[in-house]
Amino acid sequence: MNLSSVQTHGQVDGALITTGVWSERMPATVVLGAQWGDEGKGKLVDRLAEGASMVARFQGGNNAGHTVVLGDRVLKFHLLPSGITREDCRLVLGDGMVIDPWVLDQELQGWSAETGQEVRGHRLFISERAHIILRYHRLLDGMDTVIGTTGRGIGPTYADKINRIGVRFGDVVELLADDAALSAMADRMTASLAAGGLDEPITAASLHEDLSWVNATYASSIANTGLMLD
Known part of the structure; x- marks a missing residue:
């Protein structure tokens, strides 16, 4: 297979950007x-998305944005890919992401209010x-407060992922039917906060309420995106 690419050079916000665009035989x-960070990736993706059928984020969360x-009209996104402006482009939030579903909902509502388009359940895949x-x-x-996070x-969500105790979108339905698992999770979270000096109980009921909302809001968009991208 020919792996050569054509390099192009340009500037985004004064920064020199070099891109390599593979020949049409390459799938991605x-x-x-x-x-x-802040290299201008979002603007670059927006341009490249003109010829793409799908734009996928593979990692990260809402700590940055574009x-x-x-x-x-100017819209600021932290989770949605910039390819959202291409109506025929599917949007994928991939395996490696950590997603605040409430922030994502705000972005989706903002997009719908500005454009009248609803991507949830149509071309958004989580x-x-x-x-x-x-x-x-x-x-x-x-x-x-030591390292000054956002x-x-x-960070804590990625830590839970590494420790295999986090909650994935694909886990939600099963967790909602498992009261014992929710209670154990709530106890662990409350103990972790208390160990840091914060008296903020997390209850199984509050977890159930939050996860029920996540399920109702995103059930139509949750998918095996790895299979889609294969």
């Missing part, structure tokens, strides 16, 4: 920031393996 174009301009940022994760993140729960 990858945009990867190799610095410290701006989408629609005529004289990996069943993507992890959910819960209120507990935001509380835990806010306790860490406080959005991203």
